[in-house]
Amino acid sequence: MPSPGARWAIGALAISLLAGCAGDAPTSSTPPPAAATAVQPVPREPPPVAPWRGDPAREPPAPARFENPAIGRFHMRMHFRDLRRIEQLLLAGKLEDATALAPGLIAQIDDPGLARWKVHAKEVANAAVELAFAPGLDEALRRAPRIASACASCHADAQGKPVFPAPPPPLTDTSTAAARMARHVWATLRLWEGLVGPSDDRWVLGLQVLAATPLPFTALSDAPQLAAHMQQVARAQLATRPTAGLDDRAAAYGELLVTCAACHASLHVNVR
Numbered sequence: 001m002p003s004p005g006a007r008w009a010i011g012a013l014a015i016s017l018l019a020g021c022a023g024d025a026p027t028s029s030t031p032p033p034a035a036a037t038a039v040q041p042v043p044r045e046p047p048p049v050a051p052w053r054g055d056p057a058r059e060p061p062a063p064a065r066f067e068n069p070a071i072g073r074f075h076m077r078m079h080f081r082d083l084r085r086i087e088q089l090l091l092a093g094k095l096e097d098a099t100a101l102a103p104g105l106i107a108q109i110d111d112p113g114l115a116r117w118k119v120h121a122k123e124v125a126n127a128a129v130e131l132a133f134a135p136g137l138d139e140a141l142r143r144a145p146r147i148a149s150a151c152a153s154c155h156a157d158a159q160g161k162p163v164f165p166a167p168p169p170p171l172t173d174t175s176t177a178a179a180r181m182a183r184h185v186w187a188t189l190r191l192w193e194g195l196v197g198p199s200d201d202r203w204v205l206g207l208q209v210l211a212a213t214p215l216p217f218t219a220l221s222d223a224p225q226l227a228a229h230m231q232q233v234a235r236a237q238l239a240t241r242p243t244a245g246l247d248d249r250a251a252a253y254g255e256l257l258v259t260c261a262a263c264h265a266s267l268h269v270n271v272r
């Protein structure tokens with residue numbers, strides 16, 4: 001929990017950053033050009049895999065271009081790193097250390113090339129404020145992925161997607177607890193990439209590992225139920241992938257992270 005002074009500072013920072021954004025219409029509300037409405041209407045079908053791709057009849061806006069690409073990309077990478085770090089700190093039970101990183105995500109880069117998409121920067125800032133005030137570990141684990149889906153809404157809308165390096169293959173499941181946890185850590189990185197991207201491929205890669213790897217458990221603990229629950233959430237997400245939007249994915253990821261933390265607590269695992 002941030003101190004009252006820190007809370008005030010975070011609130012004031014958020015307000016000053018958000019002021020001036022109100023007039024910016026989201027680009028997604030741009031009406032389709034007249035030519036598109038003249039053609040025979042095509043019956044709406046559910047989107048093939050990625051719901052955020054939006055209406056195919058809509059003329060996409062011009063893609064975002066950073067005016068200062070080196071600084072812009074550097075900031076973006078720092079944001080991604082902060083999200084990962086927040087997750088790791090929360091899984092290690094360090095709520096205060098994790099929420100202390102939230103202000104770094106409230107402050108968005110001020111690149112004129114992103115001005116049209118300011119409304120999404122505001123969504124990221126709002127989600128980061130929510131994280132800063134999370135009342136407990138579980139709630140923080142649920143709120144962190146919502147930041148990532150806000151990042152994704154800009155990437156999808158601005159057509160400026162991060163290209164993440166090709167992932168190494170998942171580690172082999174040698175059925176030791178340590179090997180399985182290493183697979184989980186691999187999977188959570190893919191899930192962050194999948195959410196922030198947004199990238200359907202990465203999202204699926206992460207889920208497949210979580211759905212497939214059996215979990216170490218000890219009798220007389222909650223671990224067996226939690227392990228089963230984690231696999232169920234991952235499988236349900238794989239099944240609903242064609243229609244699940246960014247918010248659904250963020251909620252599912254929050255649920256997965258709460259389950260990771262619950263099992264560690266149940267088994268008194270000390271994650272550093």
Ligand code: HEC
Pocket residue numbers: 064065066069073074076077079080081083105114117118120121124147148150151152154155158159160161162163196
């Ligand atoms: C206002 C729009 C906007 C928001 C908000 C935004 N991004 Fe980005 N991001 C972009 C654009 C545009 C690019 C692609 C720029 C390019 O490569 O030309 C990008 C690229 C990236 C990259 C790739 C950088 C590289 O190395 O090339 C990462 C990683 C990234 N964003 C992470 C994030 C994270 C994490 C957040 C949220 C905390 C976020 N972004 C929020 C617009 C945004």
Ligand code: HEC
Pocket residue numbers: 091177178181184185188210215216217223224226227230256257259260261263264267269270271272
């Ligand atoms: C069913 C119980 C269970 C669940 C669910 C679970 N873990 Fe674990 N976790 C363990 C156990 C047991 C260990 C200790 C492993 C060992 O002995 O090295 C551990 C250890 C870890 C470690 C520390 C590894 C190390 O070498 O110090 C990390 C990181 C970790 N888990 C991440 C995760 C993540 C991420 C998730 C969710 C995607 C998750 N865990 C879900 C039981 C679980």
